[in-house]
Amino acid sequence: MVLLASGRFTTLLVAAMVLIAYIAKVDKATTTSWYAHGDVKPENFLLGQPNTPEEKKLFHVHLGLATRWRDGTTGQHVEYDQRPDVFRGTVRYASVHTHMGRTGSRKDDLGSLAYTLIFLMRGSLPWQGYQGDNKGFLVWKKKMATSPEILCCFCSVPFLNRHFGDGRKYEVR
Numbered sequence: 001m002v003l004l005a006s007g008r009f010t011t012l013l014v015a016a017m018v019l020i021a022y023i024a025k026v027d028k029a030t031t032t033s034w035y036a037h038g039d040v041k042p043e044n045f046l047l048g049q050p051n052t053p054e055e056k057k058l059f060h061v062h063l064g065l066a067t068r069w070r071d072g073t074t075g076q077h078v079e080y081d082q083r084p085d086v087f088r089g090t091v092r093y094a095s096v097h098t099h100m101g102r103t104g105s106r107k108d109d110l111g112s113l114a115y116t117l118i119f120l121m122r123g124s125l126p127w128q129g130y131q132g133d134n135k136g137f138l139v140w141k142k143k144m145a146t147s148p149e150i151l152c153c154f155c156s157v158p159f160l161n162r163h164f165g166d167g168r169k170y171e172v173r
Helices: 013-032 106-122 135-145
Strands: 043-046 059-060
Touching: 013 059, 013 106
Parallel strands: none
Antiparallel strands: 043 059
């Protein structure tokens, strides 16, 4: 798997392979450790060293913002928490719920993964470039105002279509 100098994946197929590998990792990690990562972004994905058995293995690193979604003792879901004054993660890739100060969940990690894959395919996201003290708020407003169709307008048809089981056949180029 090779990233271009621009930071974009070379093909939709490679992006799909990252998505599949990530979901498999998340499924295993969340069912055994009960943690949500909390900071899914391109910089936190590594590929194994070339010419080793791990060269095609995807590693997800930087667990400093990981939070438990299930109590380790009781097995119960942790209490919902929302503190609008506390933001954890990377503004560019964070889910809308994270911007609102909500405790990160597996669903938020998947939302961040979607932003990450769109960024890798497009090369940018519509909310990049904001500066200043209220950057997080401006990014949140832009995310809320951007429809999936606008966000994915430069992505391939399979990525735009959120119903993959609809019977249509897509050509991967």
